[in-house]
Amino acid sequence: MRNKMSDGSGVKLVPAVQNAMSIMRLLAAQGRPMGATQIARETELNVSSAFNILRTLSHDGLLSFDPQAKTYRMGMGLMEFAVPLLGANPTDVIRPSLTAIAQDHQTMIALWQITPTERIVLTDRFTAPNILHAVLAQNSRLPAFSGAIGRCYAAAMNLTEAQTRKGFDTVRWQDAPSFESYWADVSRARETRTGFDRGQLFRGLDIVASLVCDAQGVPRLGMSSITIAGQQSDDSLGHIAGALAEAAAQIERCLFGRPAET
The missing domain is CATH 1.10.10.10 (Winged helix-like DNA-binding domain superfamily/Winged helix DNA-binding domain)
Structure with missing residues (x-):
């Protein structure tokens, strides 16, 4: 025990x-x-x-x-x-958890909505005070296969290599990884429920992410930590990824009624 x-x-x-x-x-x-x-x-x-x-x-x-x-x-x-939470904006319910992660790990957390048309839309940001961070416009839209979230998305959807390659080709990478390395990252994301992008989607930014899926296993929300390259060590990025995965599992249980994994 x-x-x-x-x-x-x-x-x-x-x-x-x-x-x-x-x-x-x-x-x-x-x-x-x-x-x-x-x-x-x-x-x-x-x-x-x-x-x-x-x-x-x-x-x-x-x-x-x-x-x-x-x-x-x-x-x-x-x-x-439960009554005070019924009908509440999901972002308001999620906010305390993501704000705590941002402050505990000195990072900026972006919350993304995943659309049925394979896009991710930025809906909110949670930032630790007094840190230098990238600025993303509200309602920014990207292909669902983009960056760290994209690796998690392909993993959660259980896509084939051919389907993943097709999605990979929709992304405008600033420093594109090889598809082989991207596919290997997708395989790891199936096990860890986290994804990493080190300056590939956007040069100079380290991104780690996790996804929230509904009770049917469909990706609904993405959460990504976005930091300037060099601000976080490899170990600290790993800790952030773990915190995001834990928050994702809690959100799945509480907002979407998805059973906990055993």
């Missing part, structure tokens, strides 16, 4: 709260009632701890308990917390 006492940033976390969240995520992902023993096994908690958490959550209405079947499922009490 992994260590849940810290998130890796030195912040001390509360195990009981994390365990409760693990239980609720499990029940949300399963979409069906489960017994306490099975929940404990799936979340790697001892039965006593799981039972106490389940009893507390059901007491407050966050879970619903069936006394006949002795099973738990998501409760109507969750609507108390």
Whole structure:
């Protein structure tokens, strides 16, 4: 069982709260009632701890308990917390997470909408204060295969090499990579859910990205960190990519109802 006492940033976390969240995520992902023993096994908690958490959550209405079947499922009490977000602009919901990534990693994060016509459209930017950064015009449009996002897009769409090459040829690269290296990056993006572009789409810019897909696996949003070349080390770019991939997974679960990957 992994260590849940810290998130890796030195912040001390509360195990009981994390365990409760693990239980609720499990029940949300399963979409069906489960017994306490099975929940404990799936979340790697001892039965006593799981039972106490389940009893507390059901007491407050966050879970619903069936006394006949002795099973738990998501409760109507969750609507108390969800109602303020219903009908909200998705960008407003996403903003705190992307702003935090921008500030924590001293970068500029661009949020892109992915259209059905294989374009990406810049809808918002989130920038750390007092950093030198590139300026992109709102509503800028690029082919979906562009740069770091493009590598993630081809990976998420599970395109063939021939289909990817056709999309690759629609991009205006300032320092074009070979298609072979681009295709290799797509293969890596299938595993990591992140893409990198080092001065190829735009000279002098380092870009890392991840995608948000809906419940059917269709790419809906792109998130890219864009920094001046040399501002970030290879390691720090890797950390940014990891933060974007983690944010993408959370957005998928919360906004699009996509089950967490196991």
